Amino acid sequence: MPHDSRGPAGSARTAVVWEVLSAALAEAGPDLHVVDAGGGxxxxAVPLAAAGHRVTVVDPSPDSLAALQRRAAERGLGDRVTGLQGDLTELPGMVAAGSADLLLCHSVLELVDDPAEALAGSVGVLRQGGRLSLLAANRAAAVLARALAGHPDESAHALTDPAGRWGPGDGMRRRFSADALRELVSGAGLHVEQLHGVRVVSDLVPGAVLDAEPGAAAALLALERALSDRLPFRDIATQLHVLALRR
Ligand SMILES: C[S@@+](CC[C@H](N)C(=O)[O-])C[C@H]1O[C@@H](n2cnc3c(N)ncnc32)[C@H](O)[C@@H]1O
Known part of the structure; x- marks a missing residue:
């Protein structure tokens, strides 16, 4: 997997996810079938296709799928990326059971009505030995962010709301704790192998600081890596990432 400043791998906001994915893909072998649910x-999907894998993106948004196809075509990867219009709950009817080596479910579980049901249905596309990469918003980060923004009421709401929402203005987006994600993944019948915090500090540092100080961006990336699996830092990250195995 390329780790350069042009792709997501070079960003402190996604580096930890790419590193976990890269290691899992290297272990699984070349030319894998990746299903990206809500891949937008x-x-x-496009960097994974560039790394030699075949990627099926299932997403309800026709605009996103059109942008996906343009992006893939621009990089000469049109034949390695397939876009299908559909919902996470429709995945089992759109992708053959047991056909995927890797299922990505990134920033999507926040948007579905019943995350447990949607996840349990989706993982059937994985072959035995295949892996799930699940990335989801962390409730604790929302609690801290609302308080730091000067909204203690919203912070308290995010803490106690069953879905981790901070109020009516927050739309439909759910948030999860590390324990809740572990439970969801185990409930779907998978074995949790790794759990990392993503964007522990990178959302807290103003971009201008990084631009002004030579070496600061690289130092931040190293810090993100170091904090991603250490408590209590992991559990206040903006997002949580789970890698899980279908045994
Ligand atoms: C925040 S974007 C994440 C895109 C991509 N997974 C990523 O991490 O860059 C959320 C995506 O989920 C899609 N989406 C929304 N509701 C969905 C659902 N019920 N099932 C599947 N995808 C959904 C949206 O169209 C959008 O492309």
Missing amino acids: TGGF
Whole structure:
């Protein structure tokens, strides 16, 4: 997997996810079938296709799928990326059971009505030995962010709301704790192998600081890596990432 400043791998906001994925893919072998549920415009799908894998993106948004196809075509990867219009709950009817080596479910579980049901249905596309990469918003980060923004009421709401929402203005987006994600993944019948915090500090540092200080961006990336699996830092990250195995 390329780790350069042009792709997501070079960003402190996604580096930890790419590193976990790269290691899992290297172990699984070349030319894998990756299913990217809610893959949108291909921020993960296109680099994975560029790394030699076949990627099926299932997303309800026709605009996102059109952007995905353009992005893939621009890089000469049109034949390695397939976009299908559909919902996470429709995945089992759209992708053959047991056909995927890797299932990405990144920033999507926040948006579905019943995350447990959607996840349990989706993982059937994985072959035995295949892996799930699950990335989801962390409730604790929302609690801290609302308080730091000067909204203690919203912070308290995010803490106690069953879905981790901070109020009516927060739309439909759910948030999860590390324990809740472990439970969801185990409930879907998978074995949790790794759990990392993603964007522990990178959302807290203003971009201008990084631009002004030579070496600061690289230092931040190293710090993100170091904090991603250390408590208590992992559990206040903006997002949580789970890698899980279908045994
Ligand atoms: C925040 S974007 C994440 C895109 C991509 N997974 C990533 O991490 O860059 C959320 C995506 O989920 C899609 N989406 C929304 N509701 C969905 C659902 N019920 N099932 C599947 N995808 C959904 C949206 O169209 C959008 O492309």
